[in-house]
Amino acid sequence: MRGRAIFLAAMLLATTALAGAHAQQPDIVQEHIYHTHAQLTIDVNAWADDHPDIVDLTSAGETVLGRALHVVRISDWSVDTKPDGTAKEVVYIDGGHHGNEHLGTALAFLVAEHYIEGWAEGDEAVVQVLQTTELHILIMLNADGNDMDTRWNVRQVDLNRNYDHHWNEHDETQPGSGPFSEPETTANGIYMREVVPNADLYVTMHTGVWIMLYPWGIIPDQPVDWELFHYIRDVVHDGISDIPIQNANQGLYPNSGTSRDYGYGVMGFPTFTFETDDEQWLPGTAEPLSSRLGEELDVMEYLIENVWYWRARLEVTNVVVEDDVRLEVRNLGHATTANASLEYIDGDGMVAWASPMFTVNASSSASPTFAFDRGVLTGGGSWNLNYQKRVIDAAQWVNESVPSEVVDLRPSTDGAALPIGTAPLLVASLIAAVAVEAKRRGIDLCGEDGEH
Numbered sequence: 001m002r003g004r005a006i007f008l009a010a011m012l013l014a015t016t017a018l019a020g021a022h023a024q025q026p027d028i029v030q031e032h033i034y035h036t037h038a039q040l041t042i043d044v045n046a047w048a049d050d051h052p053d054i055v056d057l058t059s060a061g062e063t064v065l066g067r068a069l070h071v072v073r074i075s076d077w078s079v080d081t082k083p084d085g086t087a088k089e090v091v092y093i094d095g096g097h098h099g100n101e102h103l104g105t106a107l108a109f110l111v112a113e114h115y116i117e118g119w120a121e122g123d124e125a126v127v128q129v130l131q132t133t134e135l136h137i138l139i140m141l142n143a144d145g146n147d148m149d150t151r152w153n154v155r156q157v158d159l160n161r162n163y164d165h166h167w168n169e170h171d172e173t174q175p176g177s178g179p180f181s182e183p184e185t186t187a188n189g190i191y192m193r194e195v196v197p198n199a200d201l202y203v204t205m206h207t208g209v210w211i212m213l214y215p216w217g218i219i220p221d222q223p224v225d226w227e228l229f230h231y232i233r234d235v236v237h238d239g240i241s242d243i244p245i246q247n248a249n250q251g252l253y254p255n256s257g258t259s260r261d262y263g264y265g266v267m268g269f270p271t272f273t274f275e276t277d278d279e280q281w282l283p284g285t286a287e288p289l290s291s292r293l294g295e296e297l298d299v300m301e302y303l304i305e306n307v308w309y310w311r312a313r314l315e316v317t318n319v320v321v322e323d324d325v326r327l328e329v330r331n332l333g334h335a336t337t338a339n340a341s342l343e344y345i346d347g348d349g350m351v352a353w354a355s356p357m358f359t360v361n362a363s364s365s366a367s368p369t370f371a372f373d374r375g376v377l378t379g380g381g382s383w384n385l386n387y388q389k390r391v392i393d394a395a396q397w398v399n400e401s402v403p404s405e406v407v408d409l410r411p412s413t414d415g416a417a418l419p420i421g422t423a424p425l426l427v428a429s430l431i432a433a434v435a436v437e438a439k440r441r442g443i444d445l446c447g448e449d450g451e452h
Ligand SMILES: [Zn+2]
Pocket: 097, 098, 101, 160, 206, 207, 208
């Protein structure tokens, strides 16, 4: 049966070649034949030509033998931001670190295809994702190894042991001559640091034991952001897939210098190694790839659609400024932040006061009170929250403004008047509060709940 599928696919491949080199590979072939780099090049260029509104094709660099590291960037490029004006979410995916793990590379390809074809078909969930999110997918990192059907790159290095994170501490097989000694890993590291440092999800795709692995590989300890990883594990198991989800060190084996540990430990991304099952061989599959990988695609859709939640998301519900500052803040995200602070920004834009650091647990709230020096209050001041998106040291810091309408600036209890220049701010915030209340009621009357 397998042989017949290969024969059929080979016939179709021959027909395609006659039909012209510019055409994208027909689905029937794509469903059974793993990509060579040449075929991938044809397919990603066809995507870019046919869907310029959502596909922006670029290259992260080249392999040792000069093959382009195609990155398919998919989003609604007609808009720079989300409809509410905030920055789009960023998701980073790579495939093909190991050139003989074709099913993992196929999963990276199919994720891209799902969003491109879904957009063309007007799939509502896909449109929603692409209007709010950028997907960056480097489908085939070890393109030289892919075409030779070997794990290693052409210099016989295991690319997934070559990253600059505790490089070779576990005495790995063929980790390279030093961290980032290979052009493929160097290019991937640069892409992470320079193009997608804001990503709130990184998934690196492999083939092996059917499992999803979160950090760490280097040590057996649970990562400090364990709540986030366990939350995702529990939701996936609750209704999407029974795929085992574990920390890599215990779920598979200890390893060092992997892109997963680099993505989390150096970049601060929530990172998963997605291992499809163990079909490693070229050139064909009996079962269509998209049905074979249907469950894996469901998991990826869940991770992508919910990327907004994969960090701390602090929302201030109330700030009372009196003799002290009393803050009420909730965390809408599923990651904890351990070092948040409230800042008062004076009229010159300088941080005039900052609270001590405080923690807001994942999906929870906090109500800290801070001693305050009212002398810092000036006209035209504002309040910001400064915090890390996750607990891991490498996590990105964000600085987000606190809406003036939730700030309740009161006179001090000893009867002293507000400092000169702050009264207009108070009036302004009262007016804003009324406006917000009216707007909120309007939304309530419509029965809408747009909060994401
Ligand atoms: Zn692998």
